[in-house]
Each structure stands twice: as structure tokens, then as C-alpha cells.
Amino acid sequence: MKTLIDTVTESEIRKFFKGQIKIDEPLRDHTYMKMGGHAEFFFLPRDEQDLSSLLAFCKTQPIRVRIIGQGSNLFVSDRKLKCAVIRLSGEHFTEISKEGDAVYAGAGAALASLVAFSGKNGLSGAEFLAGIPGTVGGALIMNAGARDIRPETEGKVCSIADLVSGVDVMDEQGRVLSYSQNELSFGYRCSNFKGKIVIGARLEFVQRTPEEVTALIEKFWQKKKGSQEMERPSAGCVFKNPENAALSAAELIDRCRMKGVSVGDAQVSAVHANFIINKGRARFQDVRRLMAMVQDRVFERFKIRLKPEVEIWDEEG
Numbered sequence: 001m002k003t004l005i006d007t008v009t010e011s012e013i014r015k016f017f018k019g020q021i022k023i024d025e026p027l028r029d030h031t032y033m034k035m036g037g038h039a040e041f042f043f044l045p046r047d048e049q050d051l052s053s054l055l056a057f058c059k060t061q062p063i064r065v066r067i068i069g070q071g072s073n074l075f076v077s078d079r080k081l082k083c084a085v086i087r088l089s090g091e092h093f094t095e096i097s098k099e100g101d102a103v104y105a106g107a108g109a110a111l112a113s114l115v116a117f118s119g120k121n122g123l124s125g126a127e128f129l130a131g132i133p134g135t136v137g138g139a140l141i142m143n144a145g146a147r148d149i150r151p152e153t154e155g156k157v158c159s160i161a162d163l164v165s166g167v168d169v170m171d172e173q174g175r176v177l178s179y180s181q182n183e184l185s186f187g188y189r190c191s192n193f194k195g196k197i198v199i200g201a202r203l204e205f206v207q208r209t210p211e212e213v214t215a216l217i218e219k220f221w222q223k224k225k226g227s228q229e230m231e232r233p234s235a236g237c238v239f240k241n242p243e244n245a246a247l248s249a250a251e252l253i254d255r256c257r258m259k260g261v262s263v264g265d266a267q268v269s270a271v272h273a274n275f276i277i278n279k280g281r282a283r284f285q286d287v288r289r290l291m292a293m294v295q296d297r298v299f300e301r302f303k304i305r306l307k308p309e310v311e312i313w314d315e316e317g
Contacts, residue, residue, distance in 0.1 A: 020044040036076030052174030072133035107137030123205035131224030137198040161186035232277035239306040250274035
């Protein structure tokens with residue numbers, strides 16, 4: 001696989017790309033874990049045409065393409081990544097607009113912005129996303145969710161899939177495709193958007209008063225603050241909850257007395273056992289070793305092999 005620097009210069013890219021280009025960009029500045037090596041080229045496309053042109057170029061070389069959101073669910077290798085990393089953070093990709101009781105949200109829009117928008121406009125349904133970091137695009141790909149605390153549906157597992165009525169994506173050829181509701185497929189922390197880039201989504205809400213929605217948002221936010229690690233850098237829940245198990249991943253790890261266990265500056269959180277935090281200068285290999293220790297300990301005791309929920313960029317090139 002070629003590297004971008006070996007293939008083309010910035011001036012050549014400028015012939016078809018109008019957005020921002022960063023060279024040798026440290027990815028630790030773009031991840032919640034504050035960890036990761038440098039990307040040879042880091043692109044912030046201006047619009048869909050910019051993105052399409054860039055994808056078409058990378059495909060002809062060929063050059064590996066990676067998409068990054070806010071880096072809230074991501075562990076990145078400390079080695080230099082020989083690829084093109086793309087972030088949809090421009091105004092075109094972060095816009096949120098109201099269409100009756102529905103909302104169209106760009107993939108680069110922060111979940112916090114979507115939650116705030118729904119509160120201001122009295123649109124109920126996204127309250128459970130309060131306190132979940134990341135972007136709309138990342139939430140759709142991973143089908144982000146949380147347990148409901150509203151009285152009428154308390155304990156139900158909510159996910160962004162419950163809100164979605166349509167999704168726009170771009171394929172590897174740079175073509176924009178629109179998925180209708182019956183073409184969408186969501187599962188536990190997964191969707192059918194693999195190999196495609198989410199551009200935006202139409203989300204359906206229930207109309208309430210802004211005061212009612214804001215109160216529910218605050219209730220969800222307070223629950224997150226009381227039960228999750230907020231003080232140190234992390235990537236949220238590291239492992240998926242195992243299927244057909246009586247205990248969650250956090251409960252399994254906690255029962256194995258892994259809270260507080262460290263490898264270098266990577267540590268299993270003392271607040272939430274399914275979080276790994278960066279105490280200062282955690283290295284990628286520290287985190288990977290700690291993950292393996294947790295998996296081995298849980299398997300030894302419960303015969304359950306935990307699977308990562310986080311995305312891991314490990315390979316070179």
C-alpha cells in the first residue's frame with residue numbers, strides 16, 4: 001500500500017481539494033484518550049464535492065482512507081499512520097436543521113449540539129444521548145445508546161436507531177446514496193454503513209415543551225456524571241456487553257477486581273470498570289496490554305471473552 005506523501009504533494013492535492021489540509025498531524029490532539037501517532041495527511045473537506053474528489057483520488061492510487069469524528073470511541077497506535085485521515089468538521093457537515101417534528105443532522109455535528117438543539121426546540125427522543133461524546137455520524141455507525149430513565153420507559157435500552165428515518169452516505173466511489181428507513185439495519189453497537197461514509201441523517205422526534213425536554217436532558221446528564229469516569233481522558237466503554245449474559249461487561253470486570261489495575265499510565269477506572277483512563281502519558285501498547293489482561297481475567301473466571309466496543313487503529317499503513 002502506497003503512502004500519500006510518497007504519491008503526491010500538497011500542491012497537487014490543491015488542484016481538486018478546497019478544504020483544509022494538515023501535514024504530519026498528531027492524532028492525540030483528535031482523540032478523547034489523548035493518544036495516537038501522526039497522520040501523514042489530515043483532511044477537513046469543505047463539502048460533499050470536496051470529499052468525493054478526495055475519495056476518488058485516493059482510490060486511484062490506492063491510498064488507505066480513515067474517517068475520524070471526535071475520536072471519542074477510538075484507540076490509535078502510537079506509530080505514524082500511513083493513510084489519509086478525514087474529518088467532517090466543516091460547517092456543511094455539522095449543520096442541524098428542523099423539518100417539522102423531524103431534524104436533519106450532519107454527520108459531523110456533535111451529539112451535544114443535537115441534544116441542545118432538541119431541548120431548545122422542544123423535540124423529545126434524544127435525551128438519552130446527553131453526556132455521550134462523539135458525532136452524529138459516529139453514533140449512527142456504532143448505534144450509540146443508553147438505558148432510558150423516563151418513567152414511562154424506564155430501563156429500556158434506547159439507541160439512535162430509534163430516531164432514524166433516513167441516512168445519507170457516500171460510497172468508496174464518491175457517490176451520495178440515500179437509505180430509506182426500510183433499508184437501514186442496526187444491531188447492538190453496529191449498523192450497515194460499513195465501508196461507507198455517513199453524510200447526515202433524518203431523525204424523528206416527539207413534540208413536547210422545551211422545558212420538559214430540557215429537564216429530561218438534565219436528568220440523563222446527572223445520571224451519567226454520577227456513574228461514569230469524567231475526570232481523566234478515556235474513550236468511554238471499552239468492551240461490549242456480552243450477549244445472553246446476566247452481567248454487563250462492567251459488572252464482569254468489577255467482579256474480577258480489576259478496578260484500579262494499571263499498565264503504565266493506562267488504568268481501569270475506579271468509577272466505571274468498563275472505562276480505561278489515561279492517567280497522563282498512556283501509550284497505545286499500555287492500553288492494549290491492559291485490555292488483554294481484562295479479557296483474560298474475565299475469561300478465566302466466567303468463560304466469557306469480552307469483545308472491544310472501541311474502534312482500534314493498530315496497523316501501520
